[in-house]
Structure formats: C-alpha cells, structure tokens
Amino acid sequence: MKIAFIGGGNMAAALIAGLAGRVTPGANIHVVDPNPAALEHLQREYGLTTAAAIDAAVTAAEVIVLAVKPQNMRDVAATLQPLLALVGHQPLVVSIAAGIRARDLSRWLGGYGAIVRCMPNTPALIGMGITGMVAYDGVTAAQRTMADQMLAGVGTTMWLDDEGLIDAVTAVSGSGPAYVFYFMEAMQQAGVELGLTPAQSLALAQGTFAGAAALAGRSEEPLSTLRERVTSKGGTTYAALTSMEAAGVKDAVTTAVKAAAARGRELGDELGAQ
Numbered sequence: 001m002k003i004a005f006i007g008g009g010n011m012a013a014a015l016i017a018g019l020a021g022r023v024t025p026g027a028n029i030h031v032v033d034p035n036p037a038a039l040e041h042l043q044r045e046y047g048l049t050t051a052a053a054i055d056a057a058v059t060a061a062e063v064i065v066l067a068v069k070p071q072n073m074r075d076v077a078a079t080l081q082p083l084l085a086l087v088g089h090q091p092l093v094v095s096i097a098a099g100i101r102a103r104d105l106s107r108w109l110g111g112y113g114a115i116v117r118c119m120p121n122t123p124a125l126i127g128m129g130i131t132g133m134v135a136y137d138g139v140t141a142a143q144r145t146m147a148d149q150m151l152a153g154v155g156t157t158m159w160l161d162d163e164g165l166i167d168a169v170t171a172v173s174g175s176g177p178a179y180v181f182y183f184m185e186a187m188q189q190a191g192v193e194l195g196l197t198p199a200q201s202l203a204l205a206q207g208t209f210a211g212a213a214a215l216a217g218r219s220e221e222p223l224s225t226l227r228e229r230v231t232s233k234g235g236t237t238y239a240a241l242t243s244m245e246a247a248g249v250k251d252a253v254t255t256a257v258k259a260a261a262a263r264g265r266e267l268g269d270e271l272g273a274q
C-alpha cells in the first residue's frame, strides 16, 4: 500500500510510527510538509520519502492522508484538486482533521467522492490507537477495506454510519489521551506531595491506568461495578471519591468532553462555510 501524508506533524508522526514496517514498508510512505524539522526525523527513522510541497508522489499513492490542521485543509484541498483531476485512478483521501465535514472536503476537492473521514488518537504511535471512521459517498468496498487495514494496523477501528457522531468520537477518544495524561499528572503530583519521588509516583499512576484500562477492557461488568469493588465502605477510596463528588469532578469531565464535541461542530461550521 502506497500512502502519502500531507502534514507531518504530531498525529501524522504517530500514525507513521505505527504503520511503517507493519502495514507498509517505510519506503512506500511519502510525507509532504513545508517544515523541514517535521520531515527530518521521519526520514531518518523510517526511510520514507519527503517533499516540501504537494508533488506527483502524492497522487501516485493509493491513500492520501490529510493530516494538517483543520484551518489549513481548504488550502491543501485547493492545491490537491487539480492534481486529482489529472490522475487516472481515484486515490482514497483520508482526512483526520477535527471538525471538517466530508461534504465540505468533497466540495473543496471539486466534488470528489472517495473520502474517508476518521478520528484517530496518538496511542497509534505504539499500535494502541482507536479510530472512529466514516465513509463518504464515492468510497468503493476495496477502498473501505484499505482504510480499515491501514488504521487497524495502528490499533482498533470503529466504523460509524452517521458522520454526525465523529464529533463525539473526537471528544471522547481523539482528545481523550490528553484527559488521561491530565489525570495522571494530577495523581503524580499528589503522590509527590505525599512523599513519593516523581519517578515512583509516575510509575504508580501509569501502572494504575494501564491495569485499570486492561481490566475494564476484559471485564463483562459495568465500570460502576469495577469501581465499587475498589471502594470499601468507610475506607480510603470512599474518602477520595466522596471528595471528587463534592468537587463535581464527574460533572466537570462530562461538561469538558461535551465542550470538545461542541468545538468540533463549531470548527466544522466555521471552516465549512468557506
């Protein structure tokens, strides 16, 4: 599979780390980014090809991943559109941008239909990402399989019928790793304030997230039951959870996740209106 990335920033680098040598050889990956610093590491690490601007190697690929900021998508599409119109085959365009709707991207690409909109996350870097995906009108069954193979190579895929739900995916799992790191940072800080070294406290916080997430993944029980099993009446967990409830932590988290989804919709409205 020949894959071209437009944008070689954080998320592209995470995807490439998971893809190179696993889904396709590094030499089959081409990355376009005007920032040489973004390309240098990728080139050295994976032996892929690079360019500072969109070139023929992009449209020669079977899959073109658009991995620029939402605000740059329209310009990128404007550059890509005449090149796509010239090639004989229809490469699959995969957008990972938050907010940008497939119909707007299709319009910017001159009515192009072979578009998969998806929302990956940075654990793709270690093959443990999770990606929500939706196929636009002109995607063939073979292209859908290809998109699935690509993203399944860096973790788990979840296809959705309703593109409107991608903002929810963005809010829960696209942005989600940041919430987890934020929570881990808070736990680490508390551990240090209680006398642990930063390294000890980080190892305990990280190990706890890894173990609890794996347990939740393997268990048939609801999360609330798993939580209750840790919580002895009148014990330490009870003290912590009572404090969290009093501080409104659960409400704050649900409100925050909904704010991320609202921002996704807002980006789609703002940028799609262009």
Ligand SMILES: NC(=O)C1=CN([C@@H]2O[C@H](COP(=O)(O)OP(=O)(O)OC[C@H]3O[C@@H](n4cnc5c(N)ncnc54)[C@H](O)[C@@H]3O)[C@@H](O)[C@H]2O)C=CC1
Pocket (backbone or CB within 6 Å): 006, 007, 008, 009, 010, 011, 012, 032, 033, 034, 035, 038, 067, 068, 069, 070, 072, 075, 076, 096, 097, 098, 119, 120, 121, 122, 174, 175
């Ligand atoms: N960072 C994350 O965890 C996730 C990001 N995304 C999406 O991925 C996209 C990229 O986000 P990040 O990687 O975090 O941003 P980033 O800022 O790290 O990377 C964007 C890259 O695009 C490059 N770029 C700008 N204009 C360009 C152009 N005309 N042609 C080629 N390259 C160009 C920049 O030089 C930069 O290296 C965004 O649309 C974001 O919504 C999606 C899921 C998760």
Ligand SMILES: O=C(O)[C@@H]1CCC=N1
Pocket (backbone or CB within 6 Å): 098, 170, 174, 175
């Ligand atoms: O923060 C953002 O907008 C991107 C999309 C999901 C994760 N990072």
